[in-house]
Amino acid sequence: MSTSLERTRSRLDxxxxxxxxxxxxxxxxxxxxEELTTKISILxxxxxxLHDTNPIEHVDARLKSVRSxxxxxxxxxxxxxxxxxxxxxxxxxxxxxxxxxxxxxxxxFDMIAGQPDLRVLQVKDYVADPKxxxxxxxxxxxxVPVHLSDRTVPVVVELQLRTVAMDFWAALEHKIxxxxxxxxxxxxxxxxxxAAVVSADLDARMESLHERVHGTLD
Numbered sequence: 048m049s050t051s052l053e054r055t056r057s058r059l060d061x062x063x064x065x066x067x068x069x070x071x072x073x074x075x076x077x078x079x080x081e082e083l084t085t086k087i088s089i090l091x092x093x094x095x096x097l098h099d100t101n102p103i104e105h106v107d108a109r110l111k112s113v114r115s116x117x118x119x120x121x122x123x124x125x126x127x128x129x130x131x132x133x134x135x136x137x138x139x140x141x142x143x144x145x146x147x148x149x150x151x152x153x154x155x156f157d158m159i160a161g162q163p164d165l166r167v168l169q170v171k172d173y174v175a176d177p178k179x180x181x182x183x184x185x186x187x188x189x190x191v192p193v194h195l196s197d198r199t200v201p202v203v204v205e206l207q208l209r210t211v212a213m214d215f216w217a218a219l220e221h222k223i224x225x226x227x228x229x230x231x232x233x234x235x236x237x238x239x240x241x242a243a244v245v246s247a248d249l250d251a252r253m254e255s256l257h258e259r260v261h262g263t264l265d
Contacts, residue, residue, distance in 0.1 A: 068129050069113060076140035078193040079202030080108045083142055083159075090158060100261075102151035104211060107143045111136070137188055138205040145214045148254045149174060152185050152208045159189070159206070166190040168203065174213075180236065181243025182217060184209040212246045212253075 087106055094101040111119075116136050117127040125131040132139075146152050152174060160167045168188040177183045185208040193200045209217065220239055223231055231239075 069132075072129065072132065073110060073113070073139070075193055075195075075200050075202050076204070077110055078195075079191045079204045080110065080140045080142060082191045082193060082202075083165075083189065083204050083206075084108055086159065086162060086165075087142070087144065090155070102146050102148075102155050104145045104147055106145075109141050111139045111141075137203050140202065140204040141207065142204060143207040143209070143214075146208065146210055148257060149210055149250050150254060152210060156185055156187065156206075156208050160187070164192055166201075174209075177243065177247075180220070181240045181246075182220065183213045183243065183247065184217065210250050212250050216243055216246045 084106060087103065091101060091103050091106075094103070116132055116139060120127045120131050120135050123135055125135055144155060146155060159165065166189070168190055171186040173182055173184050173186065187206045187208075189204050189206050190201045191204050193202045216239075219242075223235060223239065227235075
């Protein structure tokens, strides 16, 4: 009886330890989001008060839920241990920046990437090279230093930059895939790809119009 009780207590202690570590992991990533959003907010304020235009339309941030993290690790064929989560899930923290023009997307990314305490780990340019379904966006994994009471932790934040047109298309695509539980009819997929082409053309036309009125974007 005592042996059984000891095993139960040991298992409970193990679960509490894991839960504490997962909580710490999520907190670190939340702090990473806050560190990076503060930097972005400073850029927004600077452009609002010192420049004629602000290239950043709006900013969204999200932290993956524990359930979403576990599902992602499991889909990849791994046990949802803390070690596997840290290694396999690099998008626990995410920030999306929406800009007016394609040139703004690259300009804002360069400003963020050029900050000396940040480290860019990976860049995927789906603006220059869209996905087969038409998806366009600039993705980057950025390592942010999070200063805790007893140490500094490097936290990876996934950064997405896109135009308003790209964001509208991506939001619509997400709703369609949700509606059809990812089994989207072929004709709708075709129309989505065509809409992506129209969206890209709109981006190009709007930027050209802006340049004609205000001059080349810097």
